[in-house]
Amino acid sequence: MARTNTAPRGPGRPRASVDAAVFASTLRTVDELGYAGATMDRIAAAAGVAKTTIYRRWPSKGALIVDCLLDAFGPVPLSGASREAVLETAVRWTAAKIGEPGVGAAFAGVFTDAVSDPALRRLLATRFQAPYLEALEKRLGEPEQRMLFVIDVVVGTLLHRMGMTGEPMGEEDVDALVAMVVRELL
């Protein structure tokens, strides 16, 4: 792929700008070619950076995807007047994020790789899941095991729907998911 990016590259280019270009092309490439087809080579070409630039920052595709997802999700919104409202906000936010182009496929792919990759599982658990888990536990006053269960339910359900239909979950079923986890935790 031609390097059409006109920003200056090399040692002078700020890290944040390289990261943003790589994250955007990661999601675009996953969306177009699927998780398996989105190789580090193709992501580098789409971002207009050298493959070595990517490997200097992320030693593996798994590590890149984890940081890309962290960037795509950002912090979980925890606003709401009641625990019920907070939980509803968090579930709807998760559903919307997983529905963004490339995000659901990248998420499902990294979990699949993690089943047989202990190092990637550690990275997912500590770098990706831990901040969300901690924020939700604290805000909702739930013990860790219950919170982990609810995260499995919400994220797993949304990703399974994405895999079976290729599309994000519709509004009616997201409503059912919200109602189910509210009943579960309250």
Added chain:
Amino acid sequence: MARTNTAPRGPGRPRASVDAAVFASTLRTVDELGYAGATMDRIAAAAGVAKTTIYRRWPSKGALIVDCLLDAFGPVPLSGASREAVLETAVRWTAAKIGEPGVGAAFAGVFTDAVSDPALRRLLATRFQAPYLEALEKRLGEPEQRMLFVIDVVVGTLLHRMGMTGEPMGEEDVDALVAMVVRELL
């Protein structure tokens, strides 16, 4: 890998015996090397059959995995004196199957590929999911949309746990999952 299988091969070998050998080596290879690492080449070598033999039966890895999962799962048990008991049996059976070596990883992998592969999604929906969906709808008297939602919840939750921990869900959380979907449907 050496061909250590001593059963007769070639045109004379019965199809069921070849299928069984290929399914067993598919799950073993996925368990050992992960979904991405379990290539058609490696599966053929592990089964002691020619790659052409596999491609004659299954045109793609996705098609092979779907049939392998159908074989591993078999029909869903629908026994129970009440709808609640039937649902509980089905959820515990799903959890146990997903915990078998290679099954969880194969399942998660095929869903991930399906996110960006419409033909594979159709195969998963019609060949794999449809018989279970139909049997459960009929036995539980639930409309299709509700049954699909519960399948997403049960399978998605179990696969997400597998991806995050590399291990099947523990008994206490399977109990919570049973209780949650029973409340949801009854």
